[in-house]
Amino acid sequence: xxxxxxxxxxxxxxxxxxxxxxxxxxxxxxxxxxxxxxxxxxxxxxxxxxxxxxxxxxxxxxxxxxxxxxxxxxxxxxxxxxxxxxxxxxxxxxxxxxx
Numbered sequence: 001x002x003x004x005x006x007x008x009x010x011x012x013x014x015x016x017x018x019x020x021x022x023x024x025x026x027x028x029x030x031x032x033x034x035x036x037x038x039x040x041x042x043x044x045x046x047x048x049x050x051x052x053x054x055x056x057x058x059x060x061x062x063x064x065x066x067x068x069x070x071x072x073x074x075x076x077x078x079x080x081x082x083x084x085x086x087x088x089x090x091x092x093x094x095x096x097x098x099x
Contacts, residue, residue, distance in 0.1 A: 012085035019077035026070040029063055 043049045 012081045015077050015081035019074045022070055022074040022077060026067050026074060029067045
């Protein structure tokens, strides 16, 4: 997150918040329905229908892959938050009078 000096500060809380936001993106992707039902007859052309079917199938596969990658990112952010919090605690405990 940007700090007052124009740099970045990362806190366990900000990583946890980001992990939650990324998880919500994954949930929205999972919730998107296929955009096209069986509308072959309405298209009037087998070629157009086949092309649309190919697109929808590719989108479904792509959406699943994107969802898996986004889920992995959310998990890594959550793990990083835990590691940062643990490290901060260890450093504070190691400083005389710091705990």
